[in-house]
Amino acid sequence: MLDSMDLRLLDALQKDAHLTAQQLGEMLHLSSSQAGRRRQRLEAEGYITGYAAKLDPLKLGLHVQGFIQVHLGTHGPEQSAKFARMVNSRPEITSAWTMTGEADYLLHVYCADLPALNRLLHEVILPHPAVARVQSQIVMDQLKRDAPLPT
Numbered sequence: 132m133l134d135s136m137d138l139r140l141l142d143a144l145q146k147d148a149h150l151t152a153q154q155l156g157e158m159l160h161l162s163s164s165q166a167g168r169r170r171q172r173l174e175a176e177g178y179i180t181g182y183a184a185k186l187d188p189l190k191l192g193l194h195v196q197g198f199i200q201v202h203l204g205t206h207g208p209e210q211s212a213k214f215a216r217m218v219n220s221r222p223e224i225t226s227a228w229t230m231t232g233e234a235d236y237l238l239h240v241y242c243a244d245l246p247a248l249n250r251l252l253h254e255v256i257l258p259h260p261a262v263a264r265v266q267s268q269i270v271m272d273q274l275k276r277d278a279p280l281p282t
Contacts, residue, residue: 133178136161138282140169141178145279148182185277193241195248196270200234201256204263214261223251234266245269 133141136159143150143158150158152167159166173179188196203210218227218238226239238256242248248267256265 137169137173137178140166141173142279142282144170144179145282188241192243194244195242196273197240197242197248198268198270199238199240199252199256200230200266200268201236201238201262202233202264202266203235203261205261206235210261214259217255217259221251221255223247 139159140155143155151163152170153163155161155166155170156163161169170179188194201214203214214236215227218224218236223240223242224238225241228237229235230237240248240251242251248269252265252267256262
């Protein structure tokens, strides 16, 4: 069970994963050893699943961000598993979700340019045997970056 101190610690780490136990302790009015033990417990219990750097896609040459709705023509465990393997093998696909509603999957992609997105669609996704059709949307501007989870 999480208490309010755990929630404050999680909130602080989502904003800055580089915080030391001493800095966390100062923020939370705990000793650094207490803050460190709380962090270790939250890691061990799976509340904290890892730490990662946020990269600037434009500086990496990824100028096109998009979403692709995928509609499968056939549904079954084998087709879904093959599609999932394809999704996981493509670095351009940074996130994927199964969905309710009209589309079966929603893919978040980053590509260098429109021709690269076109190749991903026409040479990788559409030829997949389970895929019936796709609908893509290109991001014009991102109003809010991936924000910390509410705690």
